[in-house]
Amino acid sequence: MIRIENVSLRHGKTQILHDISLTIAKGGITALVGPNGAGKSSLLSLIARLQPLQAGRISVDGFPVDTTPNRDLARILAILRQDSIVTSRLRVRELVGFGRFPHGRGRLTPADYAIIDQSLRQFDLTDLADRFLETLSGGQRQRSLVAMAFAQETDYLLLDEPLNNLDMYFARELMRSLRRIADENGKTIVIVLHDINQAGAHADRIVAMKSGRIVADGAPSDLLTPKTLQAIFGFEMQVETVDDMPVVLHFR
Amino acid sequence: MPDRRLFFLAGAALLCIVAFMTIGLRGNIGFVLALRAMKLAALLQVSVAIAVSTVIFQTVTNNRILTPSIMGLDALYLFGQMLLVFLLGGLGYAALDAQLKFGGEIVVLMALATGLLLPTLRRRADMGLMLLAGIIFGILFRSLHSLLARLVDPNDFAVVQGASFANFNDVRTDLLAFASVLTIAGIVIAWRTRHVLDVIALGADTATGLGISWSRTVTGLLLLVSALVAVSTALVGPVAFFGLLVVALAERLVDTRRHAVLLPAAMLTAVIILVGGQALFQHALGSSSTLGVVIEFVGGLAFLVLLVFGSRK
Numbered sequence: 001m002i003r004i005e006n007v008s009l010r011h012g013k014t015q016i017l018h019d020i021s022l023t024i025a026k027g028g029i030t031a032l033v034g035p036n037g038a039g040k041s042s043l044l045s046l047i048a049r050l051q052p053l054q055a056g057r058i059s060v061d062g063f064p065v066d067t068t069p070n071r072d073l074a075r076i077l078a079i080l081r082q083d084s085i086v087t088s089r090l091r092v093r094e095l096v097g098f099g100r101f102p103h104g105r106g107r108l109t110p111a112d113y114a115i116i117d118q119s120l121r122q123f124d125l126t127d128l129a130d131r132f133l134e135t136l137s138g139g140q141r142q143r144s145l146v147a148m149a150f151a152q153e154t155d156y157l158l159l160d161e162p163l164n165n166l167d168m169y170f171a172r173e174l175m176r177s178l179r180r181i182a183d184e185n186g187k188t189i190v191i192v193l194h195d196i197n198q199a200g201a202h203a204d205r206i207v208a209m210k211s212g213r214i215v216a217d218g219a220p221s222d223l224l225t226p227k228t229l230q231a232i233f234g235f236e237m238q239v240e241t242v243d244d245m246p247v248v249l250h251f252r
Numbered sequence: 253m254p255d256r257r258l259f260f261l262a263g264a265a266l267l268c269i270v271a272f273m274t275i276g277l278r279g280n281i282g283f284v285l286a287l288r289a290m291k292l293a294a295l296l297q298v299s300v301a302i303a304v305s306t307v308i309f310q311t312v313t314n315n316r317i318l319t320p321s322i323m324g325l326d327a328l329y330l331f332g333q334m335l336l337v338f339l340l341g342g343l344g345y346a347a348l349d350a351q352l353k354f355g356g357e358i359v360v361l362m363a364l365a366t367g368l369l370l371p372t373l374r375r376r377a378d379m380g381l382m383l384l385a386g387i388i389f390g391i392l393f394r395s396l397h398s399l400l401a402r403l404v405d406p407n408d409f410a411v412v413q414g415a416s417f418a419n420f421n422d423v424r425t426d427l428l429a430f431a432s433v434l435t436i437a438g439i440v441i442a443w444r445t446r447h448v449l450d451v452i453a454l455g456a457d458t459a460t461g462l463g464i465s466w467s468r469t470v471t472g473l474l475l476l477v478s479a480l481v482a483v484s485t486a487l488v489g490p491v492a493f494f495g496l497l498v499v500a501l502a503e504r505l506v507d508t509r510r511h512a513v514l515l516p517a518a519m520l521t522a523v524i525i526l527v528g529g530q531a532l533f534q535h536a537l538g539s540s541s542t543l544g545v546v547i548e549f550v551g552g553l554a555f556l557v558l559l560v561f562g563s564r565k
Binding site for chain 2: 031045049050069070071072073074076078079080081089090094098099101102105106107149152
């Protein structure tokens, strides 16, 4: 369980997060949605202790993120940042292998290699495994990074806009893979999404943020209504139901 | 495959060492060999210290162009020397216990370097800004150095001047024992952190996500870098582009940035260039003082090439 209590964040004079409290139960996919600048990424990086906590408390599985040794946290929680740029000259397999670092501090056992291979398969990277990262397209690189986070084998997976750079096919594949690992491996996934329909189709719960506050929270079918969406994004959009699934026509 | 290349590098390094010890032996062989062995020990230390410190520094700052000396670390060291002469006078400076002074200098250099570099690194500054900051640091310390040089007595100035230019011919053998402890400790620490260095190279956020305590680790690494820079600067004086040249060459030779391979490759390349070059210039060609100039010239060219043609970032 991820427990966020009264968390606030400011950069200079700008208040980014206002007194956020949120509990994310173990298991399932929680999507964070909201307009640009809502504070989604900031909240995610606070949970992943990439930024120091200024006010409030965050704990993952009962471990406070600010005082638990970093090494221990890396075995509980993995994070994929928006536009992580890897400048090292690495092959895909090597990058995914770094996901095993928190477990063996760099020494890879046969069990680690098996996990790396499985991770490559999971994200359709087996054919690319020996390519250098700089020879890949943005989407392929993005998938490699997700595979690395997956190879970390943590119970909690935090993903900041992983669908960036992915075409429709791979965006769907990635969301389906995430759905599968949430269902089969019991992972808890928190994901920042911009595509509201991807959230509607694959998430169990949607948490909507706006200007540093949580403005809506619930199951996709409850949340994806014209009224709520207008409150979140500030414009009117039509919502249709197709096969019992709400589809937001936000592009019209 | 990189292993075979390492093997080849090790062979070449060994050849250079043998050449350095044997070419042009004359007169009292025992005496000459003992003298050369001392110099060899110093050159080996300088090679290793510069190679290791440059590799680590490049990994921490995440670029292939910066080296500790381009960031002005050795200018800082020289400024410290000048300040000591200024405060104590030439005689007082010369009367200081060499090892005690060296120890003190290392501590001060480590403290200053970390104090100055950490804030820059913390801002995750881009390369341009880092390079600019380094050049300004370098100019600042060099200017302070020359300001003090104008204020001291000419006799005192002569004392410092000896320490201000790279000289592979006249190494400070009196500091050898003390320096070798540091160098060996540096190698051991660098080797033990080789996997951590690989992760650090992924950048602050990814490394933190993988369980590295970023600030603590980077501070420790910068301390190590400053100690190694102090070792090489104390033994032979400042060398600006040698580290850059060595690491750029080594990286192309082994074609990887993995530290388990790159660290030994850089050390061996440095030994080949420095010991081999010294053997060539001093013992074979008999023009002993030119190696420093040649290395700086080629290294400077390498710097320009990296800058212009991109460093395969």
